[in-house]
Amino acid sequence: MASKKNGSPNLDATLEAFVYLYAESRRVTRAVAEQYGLTGSQLLVLKMLEPVSELSLSALSEGIRAKNSTVTGIIDRMERDGVVVRKRSDEDRRVVNLTLTAKGKKLAAAVKVDPMHLFRALLEDLPESDAAELERIMTHLARRVRDFIDESEAGGAKDLGSDPRLARLFATERGRTP
């Protein structure tokens, strides 16, 4: 059932499922965030700040994989809404630390969901052996991607799109049907 006759599993089905889950997770995250007057990114930031006392803007940028200037804007709006406050660090006065306000903490506690909670609920319904398999495979995939990206960036190729290794990875030498 999971394999095709010719012995190779149906990658397209896996990819399709992945794409679908990816698209739907965005929608759901957005819908949930909206209930609390937040955007998807803001919910993400809220949940990243919740467990820590404070976090620098750069650290946050890295966490949500966005540029500093993007995060500045997101934090501007969250500060305007009284959810978060900026505070200059005393150790290093270049650094801006972010903390949730009382309102922000209350909000974070009210949103009893991390962005991927729908999947968490579904994962918890999986047979245990499946969950174990999935964990093993997914973490393996993530590690491979991470290694690849790290390697790319260490090589100084800041523009991922023009990385020759990416081009190689993306080249359709296996001749998938067009």
Next chain:
Amino acid sequence: MASKKNGSPNLDATLEAFVYLYAESRRVTRAVAEQYGLTGSQLLVLKMLEPVSELSLSALSEGIRAKNSTVTGIIDRMERDGVVVRKRSDEDRRVVNLTLTAKGKKLAAAVKVDPMHLFRALLEDLPESDAAELERIMTHLARRVRDFIDESEAGGAKDLGSDPRLARLFATERGRTP
């Protein structure tokens, strides 16, 4: 290695991997699209139009899970760039059908990559049994999410965020550590 002592697999690791793959896939898609003067959404549209002779704007909207007014804008820009053309349907003159121009087709052929191609390459490197397992589990997950969403929407709950069933799914009754 895949299970924790108490018998339940480590869902957090799976989720973390998923989130990571999700974020990275966005970045990579974007980077690849950029090489061809496209945005991520435009690449998606291109690849959706490539295999068909024409597609209505509504059908496309549904395909990429966006609203008509959003897609109108995306198509505006792609038409401006000479990649795609609009044509009123003859059967139903309300309908606008979309077709790739010669330039669009050439572009689609040049971008030998669907947005998830990085993952395809990685998946192809997986041991076959893993790929089979992953397919089974992922399609199962996707089916469950899809059923859930369909059911939600059939019930007339257009605002997903306020769907009581979602709220239930998202409720942290299992008491994850905050």
Next chain:
DNA sequence: GCTAGATACTTCGTACGCTAAAGGTTCTCC
């Protein structure tokens, strides 16, 4: 045939995310 309502799409207004480039402040290290 004609009207009421549904459907397909566009337009408009608003907000957000994202980037590159340039600039201010502060730190570090020689």
Next chain:
DNA sequence: GGAGAACCTTTAGCGTACGAAGTATCTAGC
């Protein structure tokens, strides 16, 4: 003390996204 690095903000511009309102067209029901 000075050069350069690190952290953050500002600015300008584009693309994405949505809801609400508007136009054109189709379909049912009378």
